[in-house]
Amino acid sequence: xxxxxRKGEYAIRGIVYLAGQPTDCICLLNxxxxxxxxxxxxxxxxxxxxxxxxxxxxxxxxxxxxxxARSPDKITLLEVVEAVEGRIVPNRCVAGRDECxxxxxxxxxxxxxxxxxxxxxxxSAVTLKDLVSx
Amino acid sequence: xxxxxRKGEYAIRGIVYLAGQPTDCICLLNxxxxxxxxxxxxxxxxxxxxxxxxxxxxxxxxxxxxxxARSPDKITLLEVVEAVEGRIVPNRCVAGRDECxxxxxxxxxxxxxxxxxxxxxxxSAVTLKDLVSx
DNA sequence: CCCTAAAAAGACATTATTTATCCTTTTAGG
DNA sequence: CCTAAAAGGATAAATAATGTCTTTTTAGGG
Ligand code: SF4
Ligand code: SF4
Numbered sequence: 001x002x003x004x005x006r007k008g009e010y011a012i013r014g015i016v017y018l019a020g021q022p023t024d025c026i027c028l029l030n031x032x033x034x035x036x037x038x039x040x041x042x043x044x045x046x047x048x049x050x051x052x053x054x055x056x057x058x059x060x061x062x063x064x065x066x067x068x069a070r071s072p073d074k075i076t077l078l079e080v081v082e083a084v085e086g087r088i089v090p091n092r093c094v095a096g097r098d099e100c101x102x103x104x105x106x107x108x109x110x111x112x113x114x115x116x117x118x119x120x121x122x123x124s125a126v127t128l129k130d131l132v133s134x
Numbered sequence: 135x136x137x138x139x140r141k142g143e144y145a146i147r148g149i150v151y152l153a154g155q156p157t158d159c160i161c162l163l164n165x166x167x168x169x170x171x172x173x174x175x176x177x178x179x180x181x182x183x184x185x186x187x188x189x190x191x192x193x194x195x196x197x198x199x200x201x202x203a204r205s206p207d208k209i210t211l212l213e214v215v216e217a218v219e220g221r222i223v224p225n226r227c228v229a230g231r232d233e234c235x236x237x238x239x240x241x242x243x244x245x246x247x248x249x250x251x252x253x254x255x256x257x258s259a260v261t262l263k264d265l266v267s268x
Numbered sequence: 269c270c271c272t273a274a275a276a277a278g279a280c281a282t283t284a285t286t287t288a289t290c291c292t293t294t295t296a297g298g
Numbered sequence: 299c300c301t302a303a304a305a306g307g308a309t310a311a312a313t314a315a316t317g318t319c320t321t322t323t324t325a326g327g328g
Contacts, residue, residue, distance in 0.1 A: 001136075001138055003136075005285090006287065028303075041288065042289085044304075045288095047304085048304080060305075061297060062296060064295085064296070065304085077242070077245065111256065111257070112138075115256050115257070118256055119249055126242075130241065133241075140317095164274090175319080178276085179317095192274095194276075195326060196273045196324095196327070197273080199275085200275090
């Protein structure tokens with residue numbers, strides 16, 4: 001339970017590396033993958049997700065690659081994680097539409113909401129800038 | 135990520151039910167399973183784990199069954215969850231012996247420790263007593 | 269002593285998720 | 299039109315979650 005997947009770990013490493021590059025540098029996926037030691041094909045999927053939700057900008061064709069869409073201090077760790085893992089949900093019943101008919105009277109339900117809020121708060125308090133500054 | 139498994143959900147439901155029974159009541163596994171709507175064979179495994187670490191006491195043979203080993207206000211939700219899910223670990227590197235050679239210099243590492251502490255704090259603040267009292 | 273009830277233990281079977289690769293398509297530059 | 303690079307889709311392999319079945323141990327009661 002509660003464990004970040006490889007995908008999430010890779011996602012963070014990849015985008016943190018990108019955040020650490022000079023602003024005008026258009027990075028190649030393969031270079032990023034090599035630098036952060038992640039299978040390039042897997043990282044490709046991750047960056048596609050980033051691109052779709054607008055965390056990074058991508059350029060195709062010759063001279064293409066990736067750059068951050070916003071400055072590092074405007075991107076939180078929460079956004080990065082939820083981009084690839086989906087919304088952080090400590091229990092099904094805390095997700096949008098409940099499947100659990102007990103949720104109305106359940107005393108545990110609010111505990112999971114508390115957990116969710118705490119975790120999201122911690123992660124949203126950290127930006128990519130915090131993670132690259134040595 | 136961060137999702138409680140069925141096993142964890144079942145574990146909570148089962149032990150909360152047990153906590154809600156009269157103190158002297160030795161409950162049959164099958165009765166608990168029926169009451170909380172969990173496959174009996176699966177719940178059996180869960181209660182075996184409870185028994186091993188001393189959350190519940192079990193009695194075998196005729197007239198056997200389960201009772202809580204401690205009063206409900208002395209058992210936290212954290213204990214219950216970690217009994218079946220293992221220690222809450224938001225990322226590998228936060229587990230005992232690190233596999234990640236980056237952990238020494240990594241700026242993300244302490245974030246996961248913060249997440250871990252927050253989650254464990256929330257769960258350890260809730261006891262079975264809180265969960266049964268209507 | 270034997271029979272029955274009940275949990276403990278171990279060995280599977282099934283399904284879902286994670287992790288990863290490969291191939292084709294689209295886009296853009298030169 | 300050729301090449302570089304990301305996008306997209308299909309699929310394979312590995313791992314983990316979920317669930318079932320059978321056998322073993324323990325205890326009570328006739
Ligand atoms: S029983 Fe309570 S905690 Fe469990 S899924 Fe339902 S509402 Fe959520
Ligand atoms: S890179 Fe940092 S956060 Fe990721 S596993 Fe290693 S120590 Fe942990």
